[in-house]
Amino acid sequence: MRRLIYFILAFVIWILLTWPFVDGKIDIQVTVAGVIASAVVSVLFSEILPKEHRVFISPVRVFWALVYLPVFFYYMIKANFDVVYRALHPKMPIKPGIVKIKTTLKTESGITALANSITLTPGTLTVDLTDDGFLYVHWINVKSDDIEQATKLIARRFEWFLQKIFE
Amino acid sequence: MTDIIGYILVTIGILFDIFGCIGLVRFPDVYNRLQASTKCVTLGTILLLIGVAFIHGWGSIAAKAIICAVFILITSPTAAHAIAKGAYASGVKLWEKSVVDKYAEESKK
Numbered sequence: 001m002r003r004l005i006y007f008i009l010a011f012v013i014w015i016l017l018t019w020p021f022v023d024g025k026i027d028i029q030v031t032v033a034g035v036i037a038s039a040v041v042s043v044l045f046s047e048i049l050p051k052e053h054r055v056f057i058s059p060v061r062v063f064w065a066l067v068y069l070p071v072f073f074y075y076m077i078k079a080n081f082d083v084v085y086r087a088l089h090p091k092m093p094i095k096p097g098i099v100k101i102k103t104t105l106k107t108e109s110g111i112t113a114l115a116n117s118i119t120l121t122p123g124t125l126t127v128d129l130t131d132d133g134f135l136y137v138h139w140i141n142v143k144s145d146d147i148e149q150a151t152k153l154i155a156r157r158f159e160w161f162l163q164k165i166f167e
Numbered sequence: 168m169t170d171i172i173g174y175i176l177v178t179i180g181i182l183f184d185i186f187g188c189i190g191l192v193r194f195p196d197v198y199n200r201l202q203a204s205t206k207c208v209t210l211g212t213i214l215l216l217i218g219v220a221f222i223h224g225w226g227s228i229a230a231k232a233i234i235c236a237v238f239i240l241i242t243s244p245t246a247a248h249a250i251a252k253g254a255y256a257s258g259v260k261l262w263e264k265s266v267v268d269k270y271a272e273e274s275k276k
Binding site: 013016017019021076077079080083084086087088094096098112115116119120123124125126127128138140 | 183186187189190193194195196198199201202203205206207209210226227230231233234240241243244245247248251252255
């Protein structure tokens with residue numbers, strides 16, 4: 001089941017990258033090569049690919065992922081204006097530091113998505129994470145070094161969505 | 168019409184890339200520089216690629232541009248995370264005006 005999902009995913013990416021639709025016909029050679037390549041990838045690497053493959057087939061999770069995308073982009077654009085402001089301001093109003101936050105997410109993909117979301121949003125960059133669900137985050141403008149308070153400010157807004165997508 | 172949207176997106180993307188580079192030069196230490204480079208350059212490059220997709224219309228180039236945007240969105244923060252951790256592990260200090268460093272306090276215990 002898992003291999004089949006990753007096979008389809010790899011094949012879709014192959015089709016999009018090679019685009020075998022020449023003059024309304026499908027290029028058989030490219031398609032066959034794609035089937036072989038996708039099969040090899042899905043058989044050889046299914047062990048190291050993420051274990052949360054059910055995300056791709058559950059309509060509810062896909063729906064929440066689609067809802068998450070615009071929310072994430074909104075925060076990302078906000079983050080960019082924030083960093084641009086700090087970079088261009090003559091006095092450079094930064095107050096950096098590394099704080100610790102706690103996440104309630106359990107799955108590997110969920111934590112990865114959270115860490116990546118944190119990195120791409122306002123003034124925060126994930127440095128390291130521990131096995132028991134703590135993340136060390138470099139914050140360009142430290143507002144609080146308390147774990148609870150920092151978690152609330154940095155991670156809450158994403159956790160709620162990621163919980164629905166991955167858990 | 169889609170051409171104009173495409174060119175506007177490309178322009179905004181290039182502007183963000185430039186601001187990211189200015190931040191890269193101006194910020195004091197490696198962690199702050201990573202902040203500027205990952206955020207601005209990721210958004211800038213994604214906007215650039217979406218702009219290219221708009222200019223060329225639906226087809227092979229747009230599909231490739233969108234795939235590249237998705238992969239940049241996934242890999243760029245991961246790479247930043249790896250660089251930050253690697254810098255910390257090899258002993259790069261935080262800027263002297265940094266206010267807190269929980270990571271050092273925890274690893275000493």
